[in-house]
Structures are given as C-alpha cells and as structure tokens.
Amino acid sequence: MTPERNHAERTSSPAAASRTSPSSEASDRAFVRRAMRLPLLSPEEEAELASAWRETQNQTALHKLVAPHMRLVISTAVRFRHYGLPLNDLIQEGNLGLMQAAARFEPARGVRFATYAAWWIRAAIQDFVLRNWSIVRTGTTAAHKSLFFNLRRLRAKIERGGRDALTAEGRRQLARQLNVSEHDVLHMESRLAASDRSLNAVIGEDGETDWQDLLVDDRPNPEETTITQRDARLRSRWLGEALAALPERERMIVQARFYSEGNVTLERLGIKLGISKERVRQLEHQALKRLRRHLGDVPGLQPNQV
Structure with a gap:
C-alpha cells in the first residue's frame, strides 16, 4: 500500500x-x-x-x-x-x-x-x-457539514424524539449549539427531509408527462432577445451622435471619465489638459447637460449607464 x-x-x-x-x-x-x-x-x-x-x-x-x-x-x-x-x-x-x-x-x-x-x-x-449522499452537493460550507452530521442527533435530543421537525425554539437552540445561522439549520433540515428525484420521472395517469415538462424557463424568449439587441444598437447609435456633437475637449473628458478602463480621475485629466481639477469638473458637468439635452428624456441613455 x-x-x-x-x-x-x-x-x-x-x-x-x-x-x-x-x-x-x-x-x-x-x-x-x-x-x-x-x-x-x-x-x-x-x-x-x-x-x-x-x-x-x-x-x-x-x-x-x-x-x-x-x-x-x-x-x-x-x-x-x-x-x-x-x-x-x-x-x-x-x-x-x-x-x-x-x-x-x-x-x-x-x-x-x-x-x-x-x-x-x-x-x-x-x-x-x-x-x-445526493447527486446535489450537500455540504458546501463548514456550517453545512457540521449540520449534516449532527442535525438528526441534536434534533432528537432537543425535541426528545417527539417530533420529526424542529420547532422554531428548537431551531434557535440548535443554531446556538453548532454556531450556525437559523437559515442554515432550516436549509439543511429541508435537504435531509428531501430525496433525489429524476426529472424524467413520469407523472400523471397517462404516463406521457415528465417532471421536467413542468419546469419554468426563465430565459428571455427569441422576441425579447431581438428587442433587447435592437434597443442596445439604437442606444449606442444615439449616444455616438450625441458625443460627436460635443466640443472636442468636453468629448475627451466624458470618454475618459465614463468609457475608459479605470475611470480616469479629474486630477489626471487636469494635468493632461493643463487646467485645474475644478475646471475639469465644470467641463464634465457642462458636457453631461449637453448630452441630456441632445438625448431628451429617453431612459437608460445616461453616459454612466451605457
């Protein structure tokens, strides 16, 4: 060995x-x-x-x-x-x-x-x-592991074997003993009470329906995906037009502040442009007002959200 x-x-x-x-x-x-x-x-x-x-x-x-x-x-x-x-x-x-x-x-x-x-x-x-024990991962944290191996024993001790489930007070007492949250106790109690079930298990008398047929698909449907992509292209085009209408210095400040990696500081821009940090802030505020006027009240088109 x-x-x-x-x-x-x-x-x-x-x-x-x-x-x-x-x-x-x-x-x-x-x-x-x-x-x-x-x-x-x-x-x-x-x-x-x-x-x-x-x-x-x-x-x-x-x-x-x-x-x-x-x-x-x-x-x-x-x-x-x-x-x-x-x-x-x-x-x-x-x-x-x-x-x-x-x-x-x-x-x-x-x-x-x-x-x-x-x-x-x-x-x-x-x-x-x-x-x-289950095809679903059970003990993902130290608290879950402690609960998994101690819940049944402590539950029987706390409830004196008289209940299959913990009372609210029993849950609080067990949480204190194991130094975990009551939410973790409730989660593990429900996991231990449940069993694995195949999504292909047949339900209904006709035998033609599986459990997976009842699952809800939360993903966007093709129509919603197409609309979202179209709206994104429109927002990008409108914002590009609004930026192109700005004076060169204001456009550079907005692009550096909102569209560059690291979000360039006012101080760095002031050094680059040869002006004070306060003047950069004033030009940025002025540029944002121009953009809002150009874009109107269309939602979701603020520079820091696109």
Whole structure:
C-alpha cells in the first residue's frame, strides 16, 4: 500500500458500487474478519515502524504500521453506514484517510498513531458521504457539514424524539449549539427531509408527462432577445451622435471619465489638459447637460449607464 492514490480510482457512484456479486461480498467479509484479528502494536513497535517509513520510505514498515489499524477504519465506517452508502466503499475511503495519516505522522511528537489517524479516517469518510449522499452537493460550507452530521442527533435530543421537525425554539437552540445561522439549520433540515428525484420521472395517469415538462424557463424568449439587441444598437447609435456633437475637449473628458478602463480621475485629466481639477469638473458637468439635452428624456441613455 502507498499513501497516495489517484482520486479517479475511487468509486463515485453508490449505485454502481452496490452492484456486487456474492463472491465479492464474501471476500469483503473475509477481509473484515482478517483485519479485526490482527494484533495491535506496542508503542515501541509503532514508533519504530513509523520512523522506518518516514525516514526510508520502507513499504514493509508502512504495511505493518497501518494493517493493525484497519479495525479503526472499519469501526469508523460502520458508524456512517446509515447514510445509505455501501460499507465496503466507506471502508475504502477510510483506508485512504489512513494512508494520508501515515504519510503525515510524526512519531517524534509522542502521539499514538491511532489517535492521529482517527481524524484523517473520519474526515475521508465524511467527505465521501457528502459527495455521494445526493447527486446535489450537500455540504458546501463548514456550517453545512457540521449540520449534516449532527442535525438528526441534536434534533432528537432537543425535541426528545417527539417530533420529526424542529420547532422554531428548537431551531434557535440548535443554531446556538453548532454556531450556525437559523437559515442554515432550516436549509439543511429541508435537504435531509428531501430525496433525489429524476426529472424524467413520469407523472400523471397517462404516463406521457415528465417532471421536467413542468419546469419554468426563465430565459428571455427569441422576441425579447431581438428587442433587447435592437434597443442596445439604437442606444449606442444615439449616444455616438450625441458625443460627436460635443466640443472636442468636453468629448475627451466624458470618454475618459465614463468609457475608459479605470475611470480616469479629474486630477489626471487636469494635468493632461493643463487646467485645474475644478475646471475639469465644470467641463464634465457642462458636457453631461449637453448630452441630456441632445438625448431628451429617453431612459437608460445616461453616459454612466451605457
């Protein structure tokens, strides 16, 4: 075993992973039994093996170090199997966390490897659960991740198992305990209560209507797109004509102030034109008044909005 593994080799679909043959399931059970029977290491043996792996990349030492800790992976994976994912996939991801722990473990710190590896194993399994529990990404922030793994337990504790949903007071109490917002609690509660549904699922007695047929398309229709493009061309033409009618110095100021990158300052324009900053401001104000008179009351044609 090596501490690095290509992420593409991981099983990304629980549905695909669950289609295992009886022989595969039997081998999985045999693997678990062998792992649980391996003897634990003494602190001295553990430190020696960890040092050999860290200093010389001894693969044999790595195997001897991590093999007895497979039971830690299995026991952690079992605690997450109620999320509906195959146990062997959870164990696989826990193994990745175990290898990451072995790659980063420093025996000189005097900490037992099991204590150090427990965090990496749990983190790897939690990440796998979040990625595969639903086709929609569930835990996008630290608050969502904390809620996902603690909401059911704390809800049962707060409501004493008497409700399927949190009350307003229970939601506030849970938010305080996890240091998250009530909105996050409500969002995660609704996510956990819902299930994935295919847009191609048939509805209705005739069997000819899918869920996706009921989705509303908020995009503009071809007529609205054509009108918007035509209006934009008209505004650009009218504004170009209005700018061309300005005196050269005023036109340069308006173009520099509203149509150049960085929005040139009055001071820089004053230096360039050899006049004061206040005089530039006066010319800009005068140019904008000329443009408004030229353009009339047509909405949306102010220079800073085009």
